[in-house]
Amino acid sequence: MAITSDENAEVRHAQFAKFFRELHPNIEIKREITPWDDFLTKYMTQAAGGSLPDLMYSHYSWGQNLIKNNIIAPLDDFIAATPDFNTDDFTATARSYWEKDGKLHGVPTDSAPKMLWYNKEMFDKAGVEYPDESWTWQKVQEAAIELTSGKGIKKIFGMVQMPVPYPDLTPIYLLPFGARFLSQDETEVMIDSDTARDALKPWVDLQVKHAAIPSIAEMQARENADPYRANQAAMAINGTWILNDLLNLPPETEFDWGMSHMPSGPEGRSAPGVGSAFGLTTKAANPEAAWIVLNAFLSSAGAQYFRFSPPARLSAIDANLTAMKVPDQVITDTKAALQDYATSDGVLKMPATQKVVDTATPIWDRVRTGKLSLDDALKQIKERVTPVAKENV
Template sequence: MEMNRRQILALAAAAAAAPVLAACGDSRTQKQAAAPVKSGAQVIDPNRPGSDAWPFEEAEQLNNSLTWPRTSVPDPATKIVITVALTTDAVTEVRNAQFDFFFKQRHPNIEIKRESAPFDQFLTKYMTQAAGGTLPDVLYNHYSWTQNLVANKVLHPLDDYIGRTPGFDMDDIPQSGLGYFKRDGSLYGLPTDMAPKLLFYNKDLFDQAGIAYPDETWTFDRLFETMRKMTSGSGVEKVYGFSPMPKPSPDLTAVFLLPYGGRFLDQAEAKVMIDDPAARDVMARWLDLLIKDKAVPSLAELQLLEKVDPFKSGHAAMMINGAWLMLELSKQKAFKWGATHVPKGPEGRFTPAVGSALVMAESSRNKDAAWIYMYEWLSASGYKFRRIAAPARQSAWEDNAKALGIPAQEVKLVKDVLADYASDDGVLRLPASKKVENTAAPVWERAMLGKIGVDDALREIAGKVTPVLAENKVA
């Protein structure tokens, strides 16, 4: 891979500015679920990888029960090594080791060198490597990173490999969530997970208030009205109608503005629109809910809670979050919960379909072997083996949900949303996205503190963000 000076500088600068890129407005990293660790440290035996969380015998039994697909791309005739870089933790690393162990049994000439880094360090580490001209063969890729890497010619398009693999079944992956990984008609990433955002609610708080649970008939006007009714108490005992307060984040448009015909940026991410009337009116209503009705946590109240998530701790009646939250909620016993469609607005119902992906480095010298690995990892059997909580392949949802204890009705909800109205429209993905968010955030925080009015805040955001958008005009 040869990179010119501009590309190297762009990658180095992006690496320096990328400590954390939030997934869909929150800092979680989408990954496979793991059973709770029962005891002891994780020790990976290369000849029999396993742990209390992932016993080797269970993994072997599951692996043998699955039908592993084949591709027309041939295995290497001699032994080669591919490097795979993933975000992981001590528990999921064991499952990754098990996948590689059984993969090598099926492909004895492909050796796997596995690397890992925490989510908040991953992009910095590997963009720095890319600036130096080297990368692993296969990498984890968050949806918000892809366009920057493609623009700098770091990734290899996957269309030819998909075309040579008829059994890959692209129809099993919602097309609405692939736009993040496309550029100039080519596809550079295949999702490891994909989920829409949903409206979650605390059933216990609704029962105590004597209010009917949210459902698919709800509008945002109904949401706002109920938020006010559900707000009660004070201090650390306070219950909020909704949390968190919307902010100028990558999916602000997709969740909160499109239902009213508004946008943060235009579709080309070349013009600021948050100060246009449609978006302005939505942001003003949320500020009123914060400052006048106190129905969402203020910055000071979040500090009082010591950064404990108000909804997860039982201090908020409702929140809008990704379907991946279902796994965490299913494990907790503090309160009963439910999920339903996001509310509608005058222009309809909208929610983002987002996820992470695997990508192939342009610099890889073993692209065929890298594809064979990616294909099995991203096959229906691969999703089921790794127990992905929000699998991009729709055929894996039921089996995984059953294994993880996620209610069947919630799985149906997710699949219906992905098939009906979830999309990638309005979710920021171009290279300037993180700077856009960082530039707008402090201005909006001043508005949340009541130090600046909504109109002045949105005009200031527009003025400061507009020059930043020049970074999206890449070759």
């Protein structure tokens, strides 16, 4: 079982392996732990050499790449032979990253919507009302300017993130305005449209003109630590997976936080619903045993045991978030987002995703530093990303 794991998760993995062996004495789970940064390269290399573990972890942005390279296998025959496996316990969005030609190649572990997080103490001090479901992106941008204060290392930023050419650029910042980074099939660059430009222009002003968002240099000075969790930013866009951190902040950075729905645009609201999965590899030496492990590991009970936040299994959401002692409003809004507007539409997930990001990011960084106009940047991104996107055909 190939995993990328932190220390706390590894304790639960070890306990799970022990308990599972007591129920299935003929199956032993051996864990291969690899750091996140090295994981994909390691197993792509192993696959090229004809060797893979039985089970492996997959990030949502890797799924289609692993399928294309015949690394993770379809699970439909195993699912059909397992009466208690309920595919409908996962949203269509959660499953979509590991689906190809009508077949499912991974069982999702977690599926989280990105939401708007805010620092109540900073809002109170500035006399600004808390975000709620009525907030638009324009309201967020106006509040970000008002909430920015101070200078240097103690500066308070109104907002942490600005749009960057990452996989979730479209559902967060562009779809609410009817624009896209790439086409739905990810073969055509669309970020140079007038609609996309108009959606991105206020964010460039927030960064360059108002300095309400941390610059690249300011993030480097903070060693890329999240200013929101460090009590140095009033708002952030992030997934509900940050709940664990917010509930266990060190005393020196502890603050009163809140969470609200994603803001809306003229075309409504959307958020990327993203997460991870595990799948059987095409080189699995013990596929039947591996499926037994996977079915237990990612059952509703397994999701609750591992405290996925929130779990991809809908039946485990209430139990997991209640066990974490999060406010009822957070549970209600998270479930509503997952069911109503969390989406994989526009999330880059095709095999060329990393090359698209790597090609566009240096151009966009020049916009963030004021060295390149937005119009010129969008033209350059269109020109340079177009041949890369064609690799998704």
